[in-house]
Each structure stands twice: as structure tokens, then as C-alpha cells.
Amino acid sequence: MIQRDYLVIGAGIGGASVCEAIRKHDKRSTLTLVGAESLPPYKRWLLSKTFLREKKVVPKKLAHLDENWYRAHKIDARFATVVTQLNIDRRVAVLGNGESIEFKKACLAMGSRPVRPPVAGVGLGNVIYLRTMRDGFALREMAEHEKNVMVVGGGLLACETAASLRRTKLKVSIMHRHSMLLNRYLDPETGAWLTGYFAKNGVILLMDESLNGFEGKTVLRNVQTKSGNRVAAGLAVVACGAEPNLDLVRNTPLSGPLGSPVTEYLETEEKGIYAIGDLAFYPDRLMGGMRRQTHWENSRAQGLVAGANMTGKKRIRYEQLPYFWTEMFDLRLDFIGDFTLQPTRVDLRGSHAKKKFSARYYQGEKLRGILLSNATPKDIEAAKAQLRQALGK
Ligand SMILES: Cc1cc2nc3c(=O)[nH]c(=O)nc-3n(C[C@H](O)[C@H](O)[C@H](O)COP(=O)(O)OP(=O)(O)OC[C@H]3O[C@@H](n4cnc5c(N)ncnc54)[C@H](O)[C@@H]3O)c2cc1C
Missing domain, CATH: 3.30.390.30 (FAD/NAD-linked reductase, C-terminal dimerisation domain)
Known part of the structure; x- marks a missing residue:
């Protein structure tokens, strides 16, 4: 069995930031970072922006830290590797290749995954969920050969993706069950203006419409709406929200309906086990209440706090204002x-x-x-x- 002082599960921006903070405060310890994706942590937020619009954006440009950084900082980084089981009592994690890691402290940084709507055809070729670089490549490639794209959803990811694809001159439609885009965040006046701005930029808007299913034998041909419309589309992007990747800790106190509950120090109720980023349900010391955020700066800042706290050399409360940005047109x-x-x-x-x-x-x-x-x-x-x-x- 492999033995480590620290184990970080999930190699997104949160996991990378935990490693940076651990190495800042504890240079000698043993540290493993395990990530399911084949690439080192990268700027996921670019996937719906420049990456979609410009073919010249290659993986290297997206890296958060150079791959050599992990080696130089004596981090045992295992990419393309999944943690399949976690024994919290024994502090053992089992990897997809059968190896086991016994750890003293761990951080859960598994992030989130796209919600799959419960309708027919969600698994058809040409129905894309944009979360990983692999999804990004698939979407960019398929968009080259299609004329009509349907984006399902009216939130941040849906709007960004629609705007980026539209800028590549594709015919882009948005189907959203509300009458305005970004309705979860915007006041009615700003929402109406933004919705109009998308229309002005040539995005076809199917508002107050819900998804009924995707039609096609092997690949998508039409998108059906609940009101009975059938819209021709050779490519669909589904952006209906993101749910926390909690499978590893399901049915334990580390998994709640809204994320993994943590203290202001980002520690779960299991001493020495922390949770951060898209996964964490944390107390918001500035605005009050408990909150789960699915935004970049939050994952970054929480990773830095949790990593420092894990070393025992610091005891920092997470006290950042909720913050995110978005770009469209x-x-x-x-x-x-x-x-x-x-x-x-x-x-x-x-x-x-x-x-x-x-x-x-x-x-x-x-x-x-x-x-x-x-x-x-x-x-x-x-x-x-x-x-x-x-x-x-
Ligand atoms: C296309 C896109 C655009 C975005 N744009 C913005 C933006 O403009 N502004 C903004 O603030 N935010 C944006 N976000 C959100 C932001 O990227 C996320 O909030 C952030 O990436 C979360 O970081 P994380 O490290 O918590 O999780 P993630 O980035 O989800 O990383 C978690 C990693 O853990 C891996 N993992 C999961 N389970 C396991 C396991 N069992 N074993 C090993 N590895 C595992 C996953 O494969 C993944 O690589 C965007 C997100 C997307 C998808």
C-alpha cells in the first residue's frame, strides 16, 4: 500500500490550488494528486469562450501550471486516474488501477458534472455536455461540420456557448424554459436587455420552452419541445446546470443534498478531510447562510485556504465574497x-x-x-x- 501525508482527489483548479498551498507551507511531506482527466489542471472557463472560437487555442495554452511544476514540487500527480473508493474510517483510497493509498489528510476536490435532463435521446451522438477539454474538442470539431446548433438552457454556460458558436457564424438557437436569459441572476430590466442583445446578435430564441427530447437514430436530427415544436438541429449543447461529484462519499455525512458540508475552515465533520470548490457547501461568513458556488475564483481561493489549513501551519477561515464573471459577445x-x-x-x-x-x-x-x-x-x-x-x- 502506498502511504502519503496528503491526498488530493480531483485535479481541477481547486485540487491544483490545494497542492500549491500545501507546498508553500510544507515542502517535505508526501503528496499525491489524483485526477480523472488526462491533462493537468487547466483553465476550464476558457472552454466556452476563446477555445470554441479559435482553433489555435491548444491545450498547452490552457494549462493552469506547467506539467513540470508538479514534478519540481515533488507532487506525485496521477492524471487519467480515478479514485473509485474511499474508506473514510481507515483513510484509504482505492484507484482505478487497483492501487491503494493510505493517507493522513485528504481534500475532496471532485468538482461537478453536467446535469443530464431525463428525456429521450440524451445519449445520441452530437448531443454534447461541455465540461472537459475532451468535450470542448468534440464540440469544436462537430461545430465545423454542422449548420444548426441548439443550445439547451439559459444560464451562464448556455449563454457563453451560444455566443461563442454564433461568432463562428453558425445558426444558433437557444431553448430556455424562462422568458429571459440568465433569469437566475439578473433583474427583469437587465435580463430583458440581455435577451434582446442575443436576438440582435442573431441567436434564435425559443423562450418559455422546455426540452421534450432529442430525435435521431444514431445522431441528432431534431430537438423536440414540450409545446410540440420540432426544431432541426445537427448538434445540441446541453447546459442545464451542474451537480456535485459526490459519488465517492454518497450516503456518508460528507455528502449532502447541496454539496459536501464543511466548516468555515473548509474541513468536513471528519477531522483532516476537507472539501472545496464546486463540491463544497460552506458557511458564507460575509453574506450569511450556507452556500455552494460553482465558480472559478471560489474554487481557487478555497483550494488555497484548505491546503494551508491541512498543513496545520495555518488556520484560516474562508472569507471571500461570492464572485464570478462571464463573457458573451x-x-x-x-x-x-x-x-x-x-x-x-x-x-x-x-x-x-x-x-x-x-x-x-x-x-x-x-x-x-x-x-x-x-x-x-x-x-x-x-x-x-x-x-x-x-x-x-
Ligand atoms: C465551460 C465552462 C466555463 C466556465 N466559465 C466560468 C467563468 O467564466 N467564470 C467562473 O467563475 N466560472 C466558470 N466556470 C466554472 C469553473 O470552471 C468551475 O467552478 C471550476 O472549474 C471548479 O473547479 P473545481 O476544481 O472545484 O472542480 P472541477 O473543475 O470540476 O475539477 C474537478 C476534477 O475532479 C475530477 N474528478 C471527479 N471525480 C473524481 C474521482 N473520483 N477521481 C479522480 N478525479 C475525479 C474531475 O474529472 C475534474 O477534473 C466554467 C465551467 C465550465 C465547464
């Missing part, structure tokens, strides 16, 4: 704070038409979120400071 939107509830009041400055604005979202008198469009890094930092100040933190 010539827009970049930054979301700072909590957008889970519709605001009771919106303070809009600037103009939607000019694509440069900020919108402050209030719940009663309380500022809860700031949305910025095409802002500078300085604007973003200032907005973060303003929200912290408003929260008294």
Missing part, C-alpha cells in the same frame, strides 16, 4: 455578492444600450450584490470594497 459581466434572490430594488448607473453600467441589487435597505458590465479591474475591486463596507466586514 463583446460583454463582460462581473457579479459580486449574492444573486440568489430577486432584488427588491435596483440602482442602475450607466446605460444598458452603451453596454457599460453597474447595477446595485438591494434587499430592502441592504446592498446584496453589484453587477458590473464591461468594467475595469479597478472598478471590480472598488465594487468588492463597497459591498464589504456595506456588509460591515
